[in-house]
Amino acid sequence: MTDRTTILITGASSGLGEGMARRWAAAGKNLALCARRLDRLEELRDELVAANPSIRVAVRELDVADGAAVERVFAELDDELGGIDRFVLNAGLGKGASLGTGKAHANRETAMVNAVGTLNQAEAAMEIMRPRDAGHLVFISSVSGLRGMPKAQNTYGATKAFVSALAQGLYAELDSAGSGITVTDILPGYIRTDINRSVKTSLMTEFEPGVDALVKTIDDEPVRALVPAKPWKAIGPLLTALPEKVSRRFV
Structure with a gap:
């Protein structure tokens, strides 16, 4: 495990992003925080620095669907903090509706932020890390990606x-080349945040223990992990192996 000192987190104004920022600030890490709500980021920055005077926290307003903006902001933050050594691609949306029900705009927005937005972030982060052949790139996926959801x-x-x-393909490329860049694919289960407010499941993990598990797992820098391990380490393989009519009962 490498000791990372300066961490960038997108989607840091609320939910898991904010929770991770609080944990790493308490551990003495410098932070670059990005989100669309700049006012909330500024409040969070002031709070974190007041509680942890030894750290530096830089914030930027950012829409990850804007590729040019992502490239510019990541470069600015890297320069301002003297080099970012972990990028956590956490920004995401949970909007959506059944296809063909008149809410295509919500599905399109989710696809732009979660898919295109993650690609934009990965491109910008890798442009910074490739010349250094060092750093940690963390993709925040979800157990919902293990098989089609209704x-x-x-x-x-x-x-x-x-x-x-995207994470797995990049890992394969860099690993085969003997790169010093580490890639981690994190698949959180149901952790109680606003994005999961409409989900009804007995598998929900409360926010604080969920964030604790997330930060600990990322710090361990695995290639791929389901978080929290209990129960998802056991359930995850079932979601991909069992018939669809059976596996849907777990989600």
Whole structure:
């Protein structure tokens, strides 16, 4: 495990992104925080620095669907903080509806942020890390990407499958080349945040233990992990192996 000192997190104004920022700030990490809600980021920055005076926190307003903006902001933050050594691609949307029900705009927005937005972030982060041949790139996917999801989660799950495939392909490329860049594909299960507010399941993990598990797993820098391990390490393989009519009972 490499000790990372400066971490960029997208989607940091709420939910898992904010939770991760709080944990790493308490651990003395410098942070680059991005989201569309700049006012919330500024409040969070002030709070984190007040509680942890030894760290530096830089914030930027960012829409990850804007590729040019992502490239510019990542470069600015890298320069401002003297080099980012972990990028956590966390920004995401959970909007959606059954296909053909008149809410295509919600599905399109989710696809743009989760799929195209993640691609934009990966491109920008890799442009920074490739010349250094060092760093840690973390893709935040979801157990919802393990197989097709019904109704409102259909598009969301499909975008998360894209995220995992992107992470796995990049890992294969870099590993075969002997690169010093580490790639991690994280698949969170149901953790109680706003994005999961409409999900009814007995497999929901409460927010604080969920974030604790997420940060610990990322710090371990695995190639791929389902978080929290209990129960998803056991359930995950079942979602891909069992017949669809059986596996849907787990989600």
